[in-house]
Amino acid sequence: MPDHGRKGFVLIVVILVLLAVTAVGHTLLTLTMSELSVAEARWALLTRRLAAEAGMASVSMDAAAVELAATDRWVSFGAGRVPPRALFERTALRLSRELLLVRSEGSMETSPGVYGRVGMFWGMDPVARVAAAQAVVETEGYVTRDVSSGVSVAEIVGDPAPWVRTTCDPYREDLDTLSLEALPTSATLVEDARVEAGQSGSAQSTDPPLPSLGLLGHAALLEGADLRTSGRVSPAPVTALGGCDVSVSDNWGSPLDSGHPCYSYAPVVASEGSLVMDGGQGQGVLLLVGDATFEGRAQYYGLVIVAGELTVRDGSEIHGLVRARGSVYVAEGSVINGSACAALVALDAAIGLQGLFSVPGGAWPDSR
Numbered sequence: 001m002p003d004h005g006r007k008g009f010v011l012i013v014v015i016l017v018l019l020a021v022t023a024v025g026h027t028l029l030t031l032t033m034s035e036l037s038v039a040e041a042r043w044a045l046l047t048r049r050l051a052a053e054a055g056m057a058s059v060s061m062d063a064a065a066v067e068l069a070a071t072d073r074w075v076s077f078g079a080g081r082v083p084p085r086a087l088f089e090r091t092a093l094r095l096s097r098e099l100l101l102v103r104s105e106g107s108m109e110t111s112p113g114v115y116g117r118v119g120m121f122w123g124m125d126p127v128a129r130v131a132a133a134q135a136v137v138e139t140e141g142y143v144t145r146d147v148s149s150g151v152s153v154a155e156i157v158g159d160p161a162p163w164v165r166t167t168c169d170p171y172r173e174d175l176d177t178l179s180l181e182a183l184p185t186s187a188t189l190v191e192d193a194r195v196e197a198g199q200s201g202s203a204q205s206t207d208p209p210l211p212s213l214g215l216l217g218h219a220a221l222l223e224g225a226d227l228r229t230s231g232r233v234s235p236a237p238v239t240a241l242g243g244c245d246v247s248v249s250d251n252w253g254s255p256l257d258s259g260h261p262c263y264s265y266a267p268v269v270a271s272e273g274s275l276v277m278d279g280g281q282g283q284g285v286l287l288l289v290g291d292a293t294f295e296g297r298a299q300y301y302g303l304v305i306v307a308g309e310l311t312v313r314d315g316s317e318i319h320g321l322v323r324a325r326g327s328v329y330v331a332e333g334s335v336i337n338g339s340a341c342a343a344l345v346a347l348d349a350a351i352g353l354q355g356l357f358s359v360p361g362g363a364w365p366d367s368r
Contacts, residue, residue, distance in 0.1 A: 044108055047086050048115035051106030055080060055088030056119050056363065059102050060356045062090075071095075074103065085109045097128040098214060100356070103366060116366025120359040122215045126347035127171060129214060133321055135187035136338030138211070141309065141327030143186040151185040151336045168341040183338055189323060210287055210307045211323040216353060221287050221305070224352030225270035227252075234280040234296070237262035252282025255301040266302060266349035274308065277316075284346050285353070291326065294318060294334075301339075302346030312336060320346065 062078055074091040081087055086108055093101045100121045105114050136151055137143055143151065191212050209218035216224070227249050237254035238245040244262035245251060252269060254260035266284035274290035283301040286292070291308035294300065294316035301319045304310070309326035312318060312334040320342035322328065330336055347353070 044111050044113065045115065047082075047108055048106040048113060049117075051082045051086035051088040051108075052104045052115045052117040053106070054082050054086075055090045055104035055106065056102065056117050059090065059104075059119070059121055060358065062356075082106075097125040098122055099359075105366070117363065118366045119363035121356045122359050123356045124214050124216060124347070124350075124353050126344050129347055130321070130340050130343050132214070133183060133343075134190060135184045137186040137322045137324065137328050137336060138189040139186065139310075139322075139324040139326070139328050140189045141324070143328045143330075145330045146332035151330060151338070168344060171341075171344050183340075185338070186328075189325065208307050208325045210289060210305055211325050213303075213305065213323070213353070215357060215359070218307075220357070221353070222270050222272070222289075224268055224350065224355075225287060226267040226284075226352060227269045228271070229269060230271045230273040230275060232276040232278050234278050235282040236280050237265075250280075252280075252300075253284060254281065255283040256281055256299070264349075266346050268350045268352055283342070285350050301342040303343045 058080065071094045074093050076089065076091050079087065079089040086106060088104055088106045090102060090104045092103075095101055100123070101118065102121055103116060103118050105116045107114050145151065189211055210221050212218075213221060226246075229249050233250055235250045235252040237257075237260055238248045238251040239261050242261065244253075244260075244265045246265060246267070251262065251265070252267060253265040254262040255266075257263060268285040268287065269282070270287040270289075271292075272289045274292070275288050276293045276295065277298040277300065279296035279298050281299045285302055286300065286304045286306075288304070288306045288308070288310075291310070292304070292306045293311045293313070295311075295314040296316070297314060298316040299319075300317070303320055304318060304322045304324075306322070306324040306326065308324075310322065310324045310328045311331070312329070313331035315333045317335050317337060319337045319339045321338065321340075322336060328336075
């Protein structure tokens with residue numbers, strides 16, 4: 001006789017095994033779908049975060065942030081796309097003439113949600129830099145003058161004769177707003193920051209380094225230079241085809257002749273060794289890593305930043321402001337004439353020093 005009881009029992013066992021396998025499969029499928037959902041959420045969050053950081057990283061290349069930022073409200077200054085489906089939008093709030101608070105929000109076209117990132121940026125402002133000056137000559141050393149030489153008190157918007165500049169007029173209102181008083185002749189050099197903007201914060205390799213200009217330290221200053229030179233130079237304006245030839249390293253502009261094609265040319269000139277300016281004329285910003293000597297009735301207008309010692313002799317003249325790490329010596333018949341106007345014109349023309357720099361440690365997620 002057929003064993004129907006045994007066959008029925010086997011059938012039940014098979015069904016139970018199939019049910020167990022099905023349950024396990026369903027559980028694994030559920031876990032897989034859950035992990036897929038988590039992975040997609042993480043991918044979406046990462047994509048939004050990368051978009052926000054892309055927007056933050058591009059701030060330094062966007063001059064609109066400086067021009068549009070207001071002190072009383074967040075102002076939108078640009079959006080962008082990060083392939084394949086991510087977007088970012090940026091807004092900025094001005095904290096001071098040189099500090100901006102920037103917020104970048106990353107999002108996706110295919111899913112809701114926003115990742116925000118906030119960062120601090122610094123950009124050199126000519127008026128703020130002149131306002132921050134403590135004296136005509138700021139130095140860590142001594143200022144020595146012969147009896148007939150001198151360091152004159154800075155004129156706020158005055159023009160040292162015979163240098164006539166109508167370009168200083170636009171700064172008049174800004175300087176009045178800052179209530180800038182006449183500068184004393186000399187003071188101890190004050191460093192605005194030991195860690196320069198846009199850098200990792202490692203110690204400077206050059207000893208001594210250039211005095212900082214706001215958050216622009218040694219490396220950032222040299223990177224912003226238009227020309228490189230060293231040794232003994234006698235700069236003079238050079239023309240080519242009726243225009244100013246800016247390719248010549250010894251052409252530092254023509255500050256004394258308003259009709260010359262190089263009258264508005266004020267380069268940032270860097271010397272990574274000692275420099276002697278033997279006569280000639282120039283204007284702009286001088287970055288001198290070694291010692292500097294002005295002789296032979298040399299005339300320079302603008303901002304002079306010296307890592308070593310500065311000597312002005314033989315009837316030479318500097319009109320503007322000086323920041324020196326070493327001592328400053330002004331010989332008989334020579335002068336350092338303080339001029340906010342000359343410094344402002346030089347800094348305003350220094351395009352290479354005017355970008356936006358990320359302040360070290362100045363970025364964090366937006367917790368809104």
